[in-house]
Amino acid sequence: MSVREFVVLGTASQVPTRHRNHNGYLLRWDGEGILFDPGEGTQRQMLRAGVAAHDLNRICVTHFHGDHSLGLAGVIQRINLDRVPHPVTAHYPASGQRFFDRLRYATAYRETVRIAEEPVSGEGAVLAETPAYRLEARLLSHPVESYGYRIVEPDARRMLPAALAAHGIAGPDVGRLQKEGVLRGVTLPEVSEVRAGQRVAFVMDTRMCEGVTALAEGCDLLVIESTFLDEDVRLATDHGHLTAGQAARVAARAGVRHLVLTHFSQRYADPAEFERQARAAGYEGELTVARDLDRVPVPRRR
Ligand SMILES: [Zn+2]
Numbered sequence: 001m002s003v004r005e006f007v008v009l010g011t012a013s014q015v016p017t018r019h020r021n022h023n024g025y026l027l028r029w030d031g032e033g034i035l036f037d038p039g040e041g042t043q044r045q046m047l048r049a050g051v052a053a054h055d056l057n058r059i060c061v062t063h064f065h066g067d068h069s070l071g072l073a074g075v076i077q078r079i080n081l082d083r084v085p086h087p088v089t090a091h092y093p094a095s096g097q098r099f100f101d102r103l104r105y106a107t108a109y110r111e112t113v114r115i116a117e118e119p120v121s122g123e124g125a126v127l128a129e130t131p132a133y134r135l136e137a138r139l140l141s142h143p144v145e146s147y148g149y150r151i152v153e154p155d156a157r158r159m160l161p162a163a164l165a166a167h168g169i170a171g172p173d174v175g176r177l178q179k180e181g182v183l184r185g186v187t188l189p190e191v192s193e194v195r196a197g198q199r200v201a202f203v204m205d206t207r208m209c210e211g212v213t214a215l216a217e218g219c220d221l222l223v224i225e226s227t228f229l230d231e232d233v234r235l236a237t238d239h240g241h242l243t244a245g246q247a248a249r250v251a252a253r254a255g256v257r258h259l260v261l262t263h264f265s266q267r268y269a270d271p272a273e274f275e276r277q278a279r280a281a282g283y284e285g286e287l288t289v290a291r292d293l294d295r296v297p298v299p300r301r302r
Helices: 041-049 072-081 092-105 161-166 172-180 212-216 229-240 245-254 272-280
Strands: 004-010 024-029 034-035 058-060 088-091 114-119 124-129 133-138 147-150 156-159 192-195 199-203 221-225 258-262 285-289 295-298
Touching: 004 041, 004 258, 024 041, 024 199, 041 072, 058 133, 058 295, 072 092, 133 212, 156 172, 199 212, 212 221, 212 245, 221 245, 229 245, 245 258, 245 272, 258 272, 272 285
Parallel strands: 034 058, 058 088, 088 114, 199 221, 221 258, 258 285
Antiparallel strands: 004 024, 004 295, 024 034, 124 133, 133 147, 147 199, 156 192
């Protein structure tokens, strides 16, 4: 069974609290690990969450504010210390190359692993295509350049046993039909249906913008910042952030199945209020107000 789950390493915005580490999130996707926004302390949170440096294949940084990137120095050195046997690819805003360079070489250490630098620029792009997923980035709206990321599994076809039986297709003929698209006059669409690929989006620091909507569209799992509560919407917009209600409205319109809210301002004492406001905004799917070390499975296929 391939594992697809989202591991929460930290959930604080700006400053860590007694209960919340700076940001850090790992998406496990069929044996690959994608680390998002390693803030300070990510290396230790990985240990607490059972995530090894060997688990990391990619690192995606949304933007170069400290709470989303100061952990790069430690994580990159740990990857090298542990002699991770595969290359690790790093994606980040190209405009922050100088920050990435400094973090990558913050102190002396022995480089043993190839870290491939693949920065993002412009409106965004398709960053990678593997058999298991396509990785996309979209420009967001924040005082410094910020990109959200999305993992999209390619659509596939699910064979329908009853339809196959009705046409007398069995055994190796099934594979032949899948490969050639037609067998003895029977076409693939007659005996199969489209199995929509799964989608997970990661949307950090941004005010409402087109990029948010585009990334969220049709996602099985949407991880999104909700730094503020709705009463502070002015503050949110001024500083380039979202409120719980704004994030939930996007999720509701986009048909998101599981919404994960995170990146909370330390000014709020009661996390349950984020859930109340998300529900009041009309979001009816599964909802997690993230806590450090939460594990959120990608919802089962429809
Ligand atoms: Zn932040």
